Amino acid sequence: MKKSKKSTGSLKAELDSVYPLFQQRVHRKGGMLDEELMSLTSRMDADPALYHPEQVTAEQVNNDVTALDDLLGESLIKEGKVAFLVMAGGAGSRFGAPKAFARIPGIDLSLLGWKLLQCGNMPAWVMTSPGQTQEVQRHISTLAVPMGMNGVIFEQFEGYRLTPDNRLSVVDGIPDLYPLGHGDVGPALVEAGVLADNPDVKHVVICNVDNVMASPHPGVIGRHVRSRCKVTCEVVDRMKGDRGGVVACVDGKLQIAEDFRLPDGFADAALYHNTNTMVIDADMLQWPVSWRWHRVRKTVGTRIVVQYERLLQQYTEEAATNFLHVPRDARYLGVKTPEDMSHAAEVLATYRFK
Numbered sequence: 442m443k444k445s446k447k448s449t450g451s452l453k454a455e456l457d458s459v460y461p462l463f464q465q466r467v468h469r470k471g472g473m474l475d476e477e478l479m480s481l482t483s484r485m486d487a488d489p490a491l492y493h494p495e496q497v498t499a500e501q502v503n504n505d506v507t508a509l510d511d512l513l514g515e516s517l518i519k520e521g522k523v524a525f526l527v528m529a530g531g532a533g534s535r536f537g538a539p540k541a542f543a544r545i546p547g548i549d550l551s552l553l554g555w556k557l558l559q560c561g562n563m564p565a566w567v568m569t570s571p572g573q574t575q576e577v578q579r580h581i582s583t584l585a586v587p588m589g590m591n592g593v594i595f596e597q598f599e600g601y602r603l604t605p606d607n608r609l610s611v612v613d614g615i616p617d618l619y620p621l622g623h624g625d626v627g628p629a630l631v632e633a634g635v636l637a638d639n640p641d642v643k644h645v646v647i648c649n650v651d652n653v654m655a656s657p658h659p660g661v662i663g664r665h666v667r668s669r670c671k672v673t674c675e676v677v678d679r680m681k682g683d684r685g686g687v688v689a690c691v692d693g694k695l696q697i698a699e700d701f702r703l704p705d706g707f708a709d710a711a712l713y714h715n716t717n718t719m720v721i722d723a724d725m726l727q728w729p730v731s732w733r734w735h736r737v738r739k740t741v742g743t744r745i746v747v748q749y750e751r752l753l754q755q756y757t758e759e760a761a762t763n764f765l766h767v768p769r770d771a772r773y774l775g776v777k778t779p780e781d782m783s784h785a786a787e788v789l790a791t792y793r794f795k
Contacts, residue, residue, distance in 0.1 A: 453479060455609040456601070463616050466571065471628030472598035473621060473734070473749065481734055481749055482607040492702050494689035501695060502676065502688065502713060503668070504766040506660040513666060514659030518563060522643045524723075525560040525657045528623050528753075529553055529577065529650040530570035530597050539573060540651045540776060542580055546786040550586075552650050552776065553577070555789075557586045559656040564591040564642060566635060570620040571596045595633040597625035603747040605738065610746050617746065622735075623649075623717070624751030627726035636723055645726065647753065648718040651776040653785045655718040658772075661765060665720040668763035672756050673720040676713040677769035686754055687711035688764050695764060697754035699735070713766065716773045721756060730759055 456475045468474065517523050529541040541553040550558070557565055565588040569577045574596055581588060602610040602617040610617040626647060630636050644662060648655035655675075665673035674697060676688055687708050689698035697715045700708040734749040756762070767773070776785050 452482060452603075452607055452609060459601075459609075459616055463618070466599050466618065467601060469598055469632055471625075471632040473600050477734070478601065478749070481736070482603065490702075491704060492689065492691050492698050494691045494698050494703065494707060496707075496711060497688050497690055497695060497713065499712065499766075501690075502764045502766045503664070506664045506765070510663030510667060511660040513663035514661065515663075517644065517662055517666070518561075518657065518659060521564070521641050523657060523662055524564040524566055524591075524639065524642045524645045525556075526566040526568065526626065526645050526647045527553065527556045527560075527650050528568050528626065528647065528717075529556075530568055530573065530620050530623075531650075539576075541569075541573075541577065543776070543779075543782060545653070545789060546783060548786060548789055551580065551584075552653065553580065554584045554586050555653060556648070556650055556655075557581070557584065557588060560588075561657075563657060564593075564639060566592075566630070566645070567594045568597055568623075568626060568629060569594060571599055572618075591639055593633070593635050593638075595629055595635055597621060597623075597629045600749060602741070605745055605747055607747070610744070617741075619748050622750035623753040624732060624755060626753055627728070627730070627756075630726055636727060642723050644720055645723055646718075646720050648716075649775070652716060652718060652773060653776060653789060654770075654772050654774045655716065661767070662720055664765060665763060669761075670763040671722045671725040671760035673763040673765055674754075674757060675716045675718040675767045675772055676764050677716055677767060677773045679708075679711050679714040680769075681709075683708075683714045685717070686715035688713040688715070691758075694758070695762065696757040699752065699754065701735075713764070714773075715754065716767075717753065718772070719753070719756075725756065725760055728759065730755065 542551050544551050598621045599618040600621050602619050604610050646657040686697040686699050732751040737748055737750055776782055
């Protein structure tokens, strides 16, 4: 692989000099253009303003899944109108390796294999990062678990990591690329042609590969349709130590508010925690969203880098959203560390498919 050309005196000059192979990888339709990156760095923070939120009450969140919702969801699944999308592109920095391939003790199945088992005969769509695509393909080929009808592996987008002073981050002369975040789901589905190839799919259940309890629940799907909203988010009781978004009222609208944009102490006092599991109408995933890019500092090896990410939760700002309060022990168990895997194994030992 050829190295990028030697950089010159500005970020723009560095980007212009990047070898065409890397420019092609970054400049896929739906990704981040160099002009956008330049504009973001000129602001030093893509999203500097805090939310000015209000806490929500239990009355503002739904929990009424009925037997009729179950029947409706089961009917939609049987008709092939629902796909199950697993976000499996994470590098697993805290875990020490990509979590998708980590095996659950006692079950002898990987986290990704477990999600495909939960999928049953539904269309299974797996979003992975470009650097892991071949490994995901090989891994799935070794499983005794089918990807369901119309199974697809598709790639999210890549961007250029920067140094803290907004210069191109280069490793051994090669631009340091990273996935742009789980907000890639809609644009990547469109760019890969998955939605166009599956016109019968009207609703998509989306979850993280490391939430072992997230599955396509017929009642949740039916409740989503009954709500007449474009998006349904599963939320659970917020517990001490939870990190991530919460349900908040911002400018009069309920939405998932990212904790890093909230005033100090707000997230700790919030009632509901975002599970990152949602049902979303397929046509919503094709909307031309004006994505908000969040400036994030990360440590990669011994280096401090800057990257811009977009979040799936922005859809809750873009369209009417139904927030569904679900039992935490039944719908949310995130595996963030190797220690969490042992706990997941204990819970899944008594798991029953319904």
